[in-house]
Amino acid sequence: MLFRSNNADVYLTDSVRDINVGIGTQTPNNTIQVADLISFPNSIKGTFLGYQAGNSNTGSANTFVGYQAGFLNTIGVQNTATGYYALGSNTTGDANSATGFRALALNTTGDFSTATGYYALGSNTTGTENTATGFRALALNTTGTRNTATGFQTLSANTTGIRNTATG
Numbered sequence: 616m617l618f619r620s621n622n623a624d625v626y627l628t629d630s631v632r633d634i635n636v637g638i639g640t641q642t643p644n645n646t647i648q649v650a651d652l653i654s655f656p657n658s659i660k661g662t663f664l665g666y667q668a669g670n671s672n673t674g675s676a677n678t679f680v681g682y683q684a685g686f687l688n689t690i691g692v693q694n695t696a697t698g699y700y701a702l703g704s705n706t707t708g709d710a711n712s713a714t715g716f717r718a719l720a721l722n723t724t725g726d727f728s729t730a731t732g733y734y735a736l737g738s739n740t741t742g743t744e745n746t747a748t749g750f751r752a753l754a755l756n757t758t759g760t761r762n763t764a765t766g767f768q769t770l771s772a773n774t775t776g777i778r779n780t781a782t783g
Contacts, residue, residue: 634646635647635648636648637649637650638650639651644656644657644658645657651666651667651670652664652665652666654668654669659672659673659674659675659676659677660675660676661674661675661676661677661678661679662677662678662679662680663677663678663679663680663684663685664679664680664681665679665680665681665682665683665684666682666683667682667683667686668680668681668682668683668684668685668686669684669685669686669688670683670685670686670687671686671687671688671689672685672688672689673689673690674688674689674690674691674692674694674709675692675693676692676693677691677692677693677694677695678694678695678696678697679694679695679696679701679702680696680697680698681696681697681698681699681700681701682699682700683699683700683703684696684697684698684699684700684701684702684703684713685701685702685703685705686700686703686704687703687704687705687706688702688705688706689706689707690706690707691705691706691707691708691709691711692709692710693709693710694708694709694710694711694712694713695711695712695713695714696711696712696713696714696718696719697713697714697715698713698714698715698716698717698718699716699717700716700717700720701713701714701715701716701717701718701719701720701730702718702719702720702722703717703720703721704720704721704722704723704740705719705722705723706723706724707723707724708722708723708724708725708726708728709726709727710726710727711725711726711727711728711729711730712728712729712730712731713729713730713731713735713736714730714731714732715730715731715732715733715734715735716733716734717733717734717737718730718731718732718733718734718735718736718737719735719736719737719739720734720737720738721737721738721739721740721757722736722739722740722741722742723740723741724740724741725739725740725741725742725743725745726743726744727743727744728742728743728744728745728746728747729745729746729747729748730745730746730747730748730752730753731747731748731749732747732748732749732750732751732752733750733751734750734751734754735747735748735749735750735751735752735753735754736752736753736754736756737751737754738754738755738756738757738774739753739756739757739759740757740758741757741758742756742757742758742759742760742762743760743761744760744761745759745760745761745762745763746762746763746764746765747762747763747764747765747769747770748764748765748766749764749765749766749767749768749769750767750768751767751768751771752764752765752766752767752768752769752770752771753769753770753771753773754768754771755771755772755773755774756770756773756774756775756776757774757775758774758775759773759774759775759776759777759779760777760778761777761778762776762777762778762779762780763779763780763781764779764780764781764782765781765782765783766781766782766783767783768783769781769782769783
């Protein structure tokens with residue numbers, strides 16, 4: 616069923632048990648779906664809130680909140696990203712957590728990393744098991760693994776280092 620209001624289309628689908636509402640989509644995937652803004656796909660147990668959040672996602676158990684959060688994620692699973700382009704380039708990386716503007720933004724295949732703060736681990740591409748907390752902590756890390764940085768720009772110049780710990 617289609618309703619039109621102020622040139623916006625609203626679609627209702629009715630199954631035996633549920634009524635789904637879709638705005639900008641004719642096939643809503645859950646109780647409510649707004650094209651490119653809100654999606655709760657049951658088939659992959661995901662939650663996507665924000666413009667193009669989880670745009671390419673087919674991986675399961677991911678949560679992406681924010682403008683293009685998890686934008687390129689394809690088969691990566693069990694990731695959580697909150698913030699503008701957080702985990703935006705992730706494709707197959709698993710079990711990452713990114714909170715903040717462009718946190719883990721360039722990560723593609725790195726796994727098991729946590730970034731909290733503005734551009735924390737922002738350049739990381741394939742590095743794994745890193746933890747960065749603070750403004751630009753481990754910002755230039757690309758392939759380094761098992762690093763821990765806590766504080767303002769801590770280890771921000773590290774690119775490939777392994778098993779470093781710094782607090783500042």
